[in-house]
Amino acid sequence: MAKTERRSDALTRERIVDVAIEVLDSDGENGLTFRALAARLETGHGAIQWHVANKGELLKAATAVAVAKAVGETAPDTPPREAIHTIALGVFDAIEAHPWVGGQLARPPWQSTMLDIFEHIGRQVRALGTPVATHFTSTTALLHYIIGAGGQNATNSRSPEAFGDRGDFLDGLAAQWAELDADRYAFTRTVADQLRVHDDRAEFLAGLDLMLDGMTMPR
């Protein structure tokens, strides 16, 4: 299990991935270069590529580490809807903390990370007691929503426009919406106020509950 290390700061695949996550968080996907990584790790870029073959592999490994915590076990007696909330918020928060994760999870080939999330959500879907024939559809739909909403939320909150005070940003955006063309944006204008006061995590859960309601409503 333990490998012999000459120096405490020996170059390992694990250390490379950890630093890659730091770089991705601070500088984004384009900021992650083998040369930038080499500078932080005080080595040559070729050394890194001995441990990690290419950039795709590096992104995949970083995603797995960043999301791993989100899909931990939930207590066996947790009601299924509540358990789904926990898993979904775990993924949502992981993407919010590491916005580059959103784009990676969607990208094939499906890593084991994605399969783990699918499995955990699916177990709770089954626990809801819905017909077996609907399980695949329901689990897939939930996963699409969770990854999609999480990714879009994270990119929105990191946009240059959103930088600074959140209240100011939403006030400004809501004001823009309220002044849109009355005919062309007849609907959008009416929800400007709801945009102004909304909470991202609460909206995310409310959308999730719409799906859960649809799955469990009496037929």
Add this chain to the structure above:
Amino acid sequence: MAKTERRSDALTRERIVDVAIEVLDSDGENGLTFRALAARLETGHGAIQWHVANKGELLKAATAVAVAKAVGETAPDTPPREAIHTIALGVFDAIEAHPWVGGQLARPPWQSTMLDIFEHIGRQVRALGTPVATHFTSTTALLHYIIGAGGQNATNSRSPEAFGDRGDFLDGLAAQWAELDADRYAFTRTVADQLRVHDDRAEFLAGLDLMLDGMTMPR
């Protein structure tokens, strides 16, 4: 309105964007380079950048053109759920035809393209007769699902693994699922058969209907 053109193949912003869409469709986002574009348009790459300042602007313009058709008007007497299906499938198909669109729509700043989709969906949400206070949440959730599911579906179907016969691909993947560890993937194994026979567009609409059911169920 009409600008004087010396040659029929004069370099215009519109022509650049059209060719950019062709390149994006065939070679993906990384295949789109100013030099590749210049070769196709038989000009220098600098000429292109006189019309389009940078790559981001080019991607934004290409996305707007590729999605524009999807958000056309629906007949005024169409039942709202049916109208939402039409809009959603339009976006879904546009992303399937142009997979790079998925990543672009999610990226801020929200282009007018995204606002148009929001407006059209919102009008139908209002037509469903649900409480006004829920309109923003419902429309946002639908949009997150549509963009998210569309993007993930498109990247999945374009993955190297999925290249070739779709039946063979799903058979192979379902076989892998069925052979997963019985404890760790207890749920996933049971839906392998549902994965094998699923239809992407039907699944997409089924997921959408879960949300619509949740929005309209009696409380």
Add this chain to the structure above:
DNA sequence: ACCTGAACACCGTTCAAGT
């Protein structure tokens, strides 16, 4: 106004050479 192409400061990836 529109186009050209050299120049610059980067990339990812490969690989002969070292230890």
Add this chain to the structure above:
DNA sequence: ACCTGAACACCGTTCAAGT
């Protein structure tokens, strides 16, 4: 086994120079 750094074939972007 692990690391180094030169070399290669690219990028996006800038910009002086042309028409």
